[in-house]
Amino acid sequence: MTRVKWTVWLPLAVFAGFVALVALQLFRPAGREVESAMIGKPVPAFTLPPASADRPGLSPADLRDGKPKLLNVWASWCIPCAAEAPQLAALQRQGADIVSVAVRDTPDDVARFLARYGNPYSRIGADDLSQVQLGIGSSGVPETFVIDGQGIIRYQHIGDIREPDVAMLLGKLREAAR
Amino acid sequence: MMAEFGLAALWLAAALAALQLLAGSLSLKAGEESGQLAALVRPLAIVQGVLTGLSFAALLVLFVNTDLSVKLVAMNSHSAKPFIYKLSGAWGNHEGSMLLWVTVMAGAGGLIALFERRLPEPTMLATLAAQAFVGLGFYAFLLFSSNPFERLPSPAPKGLGLNPLLQDIGLAFHPPTLYLGYVGLSIAFSFAVGALLTRQVTPDFARAMRPWVLGAWIFLTIGITAGSYWAYYELGWGGWWFWDPVENASLMPWLAATALLHSVSVLAARDALRTWTIMLGVAAFSMSMVGTFLVRSGILTSVHAFAVDPERGSFILVLLAIYIGGALTLFALRAGTIAEGERFAVLSREGALVFNNVMLTAILAIVLVGTLYPLVTEAMGVKVSVGPPYFNPVGAIFALPMLAVMAIGPLLRWRRESFAAIRLPVLVLGLVTVAVLAIVMASSSGIGLLPLAGLALGVSVAVASVLPLRGRKLRRMPLSVWGMVLAHMGIGVAICGMASESAFSVERLVAAKAGDTVEVGPWQVRLVAVEPVAGPNWTALEGRMQARYDDGEPIELAPQARAFWTPPQQTSEAALLTRWNGQLYAVIGEQVHGDASADAPRWQLRLWWKPFVTLIWYGGLLIALGGALALVGRVLTELRRHAALRRIAERRQEQGR
Numbered sequence: 001m002t003r004v005k006w007t008v009w010l011p012l013a014v015f016a017g018f019v020a021l022v023a024l025q026l027f028r029p030a031g032r033e034v035e036s037a038m039i040g041k042p043v044p045a046f047t048l049p050p051a052s053a054d055r056p057g058l059s060p061a062d063l064r065d066g067k068p069k070l071l072n073v074w075a076s077w078c079i080p081c082a083a084e085a086p087q088l089a090a091l092q093r094q095g096a097d098i099v100s101v102a103v104r105d106t107p108d109d110v111a112r113f114l115a116r117y118g119n120p121y122s123r124i125g126a127d128d129l130s131q132v133q134l135g136i137g138s139s140g141v142p143e144t145f146v147i148d149g150q151g152i153i154r155y156q157h158i159g160d161i162r163e164p165d166v167a168m169l170l171g172k173l174r175e176a177a178r
Numbered sequence: 179m180m181a182e183f184g185l186a187a188l189w190l191a192a193a194l195a196a197l198q199l200l201a202g203s204l205s206l207k208a209g210e211e212s213g214q215l216a217a218l219v220r221p222l223a224i225v226q227g228v229l230t231g232l233s234f235a236a237l238l239v240l241f242v243n244t245d246l247s248v249k250l251v252a253m254n255s256h257s258a259k260p261f262i263y264k265l266s267g268a269w270g271n272h273e274g275s276m277l278l279w280v281t282v283m284a285g286a287g288g289l290i291a292l293f294e295r296r297l298p299e300p301t302m303l304a305t306l307a308a309q310a311f312v313g314l315g316f317y318a319f320l321l322f323s324s325n326p327f328e329r330l331p332s333p334a335p336k337g338l339g340l341n342p343l344l345q346d347i348g349l350a351f352h353p354p355t356l357y358l359g360y361v362g363l364s365i366a367f368s369f370a371v372g373a374l375l376t377r378q379v380t381p382d383f384a385r386a387m388r389p390w391v392l393g394a395w396i397f398l399t400i401g402i403t404a405g406s407y408w409a410y411y412e413l414g415w416g417g418w419w420f421w422d423p424v425e426n427a428s429l430m431p432w433l434a435a436t437a438l439l440h441s442v443s444v445l446a447a448r449d450a451l452r453t454w455t456i457m458l459g460v461a462a463f464s465m466s467m468v469g470t471f472l473v474r475s476g477i478l479t480s481v482h483a484f485a486v487d488p489e490r491g492s493f494i495l496v497l498l499a500i501y502i503g504g505a506l507t508l509f510a511l512r513a514g515t516i517a518e519g520e521r522f523a524v525l526s527r528e529g530a531l532v533f534n535n536v537m538l539t540a541i542l543a544i545v546l547v548g549t550l551y552p553l554v555t556e557a558m559g560v561k562v563s564v565g566p567p568y569f570n571p572v573g574a575i576f577a578l579p580m581l582a583v584m585a586i587g588p589l590l591r592w593r594r595e596s597f598a599a600i601r602l603p604v605l606v607l608g609l610v611t612v613a614v615l616a617i618v619m620a621s622s623s624g625i626g627l628l629p630l631a632g633l634a635l636g637v638s639v640a641v642a643s644v645l646p647l648r649g650r651k652l653r654r655m656p657l658s659v660w661g662m663v664l665a666h667m668g669i670g671v672a673i674c675g676m677a678s679e680s681a682f683s684v685e686r687l688v689a690a691k692a693g694d695t696v697e698v699g700p701w702q703v704r705l706v707a708v709e710p711v712a713g714p715n716w717t718a719l720e721g722r723m724q725a726r727y728d729d730g731e732p733i734e735l736a737p738q739a740r741a742f743w744t745p746p747q748q749t750s751e752a753a754l755l756t757r758w759n760g761q762l763y764a765v766i767g768e769q770v771h772g773d774a775s776a777d778a779p780r781w782q783l784r785l786w787w788k789p790f791v792t793l794i795w796y797g798g799l800l801i802a803l804g805g806a807l808a809l810v811g812r813v814l815t816e817l818r819r820h821a822a823l824r825r826i827a828e829r830r831q832e833q834g835r
Contacts, residue, residue: 008509008510008513008514011457011460011461011506011509012503012506012507012509015464015503015506016503018550019495019498019499019503021550021553021554022471022475022495023495025553025556026475026491026492026495027492
């Protein structure tokens, strides 16, 4: 009889364990970002024509000049890209060299966007077919990569750059310079 | 106006549910099963069902008229949608589907209140009170955290949702089918709680509960079968089951419901397995809620993660903790006071059913552990994924004996059977199994152990399924027996399809240029050309192919690789060619880069020849059809019994006069 009594509580115990487990997972601070598969790998081969009149285009050779850079993937039709413009400007003021890829864009739209939100970029390549975007392991805009002086991807930031991210990205750039 | 009406009806229904819970439990507590309060309970349940029905109808009207002042409509519909997708848009989102859930649940409660007269009144009161209690949680969920009738401050100029990916007739009806299954199990749950509260675990209780379990099980079967086929043709990976958390979330309630269905039948026929049936009733509903929770909370990463919201997840978790925790506590307190019921020998139909119940439960546990294991390791900081290498062999340890017992079980008599009586069928089935094994092993080599066992047992189960018809007058057989025969045959057929798919599939992955011919199994497939085509919001590369089966007439095939740009996403539209003996499955991939020597561009082609793969889904449909026959049979018997009872009562009255 005592054995029977013990076993009837078993389902409840198992269930309590389940609830505790998922509650723990549900309320834990989110630490579930995906590690980029491209980190530690060289930037894939590509040559992009310039997307605007006053900046050159982009090729991997430009990324192997020994200076770490930020590679910003953006588009004029992307609203978060406009939102991160002040942070990009701040990064540039603090010495970051920012090159960029404009995805599926037209020269007119690019010019209008840069006139309105400022131009922190030293180079802008036009990626009209999203080839580079997909090749570099980015699935949406905006995304920002830290590339070291040898053209190796060191860090991938998904989504727009917020204010706290500025210092973090500068730190990543210094790390990449070492 | 319509939105306010729907919301008011919903609030009113929630209030009635509260009243139903109060009246039911108070009159139970006072022991006044025929008092005034108790008399309220049934009408309350009926009106509640009508009100939720009106509320859902109001939502349908809003969607049909595309009333863009309602947030849900603006978010999920568009005036340019075809009519059927406007309608399905009403439940193709979180809020609407929760309203559908509540509507079906309250409607079912109303039906029980209207028609169910077999059970003792206290058990009915407890059942309806439990139903109201479960319902209240979902009303609260709807009204406080996911109100489908919420208005926008100013009407939207046009709706957002014209997502062509979701405009698929399968996707329009797949989720509500599963939902109907889940809700049916909630009724079984209420019955189980009602019976536990009043300690009335009787054959009558089992008969009252059975149609609901059966109905739920049919919908779950259809839902899983359709979902599997959808994943097969839409994802373009050539597989039909991925052990994805969301798939497991629908499989687990099905396993529990299958066990429950059989144990309820034992209880109805033989008054045995009382506590076990109750336990399964609670477990089946737990699995549906756990499934809903896993899908909605996004706690497990899945290919289906489109309806994820942690806040809603925590709400469902709280409901889950209250209902299932409460029911399990009640079970633990009451289980000791329920007598075990009739005894039976090991070799008997009950014995076989108990064995298979245990096997089903074991498989359920294996799926549950495999689904939750990544959560456990993640809590310790390691990310893993559990896949077929775990589920297939470990599940088979229990599934194979279960299939063997399933072949024999229906031939056994209740209570006790002598081995001599079943010697002949066992011998025949044994011979069939050995014959299939010998044929398969002789005709092809290198087949894995599992597919081999699956083929042999699948054929035996299908053969065995018709044996119960032996020596019976076919025209006088109850429909429910036909149902069992069909459902068991469906299992055999589906197992054959699965085993054949994994044993005999031929896969070719080649880089071909236009004009090349590829052999895959008995097919010769020629890539004629690759051409760009465009759709409303995608462009695609379409591979035009000609496939010939054994030098027969060429048949056109056109798989596509589609690229969507908002958001950028690549999908494969597989091309399928179905023959009676299997399917040719073709997928076109990207252009092959990096060989400068090639004169013409080459393309990645994936071709599969899958012999008898369609049996998997035909089997699933047979199972559902068997369930439907059994349900119709049971309901007809019940109606006839009602009519007979009424006639007897009338005659008595006449004689009394």
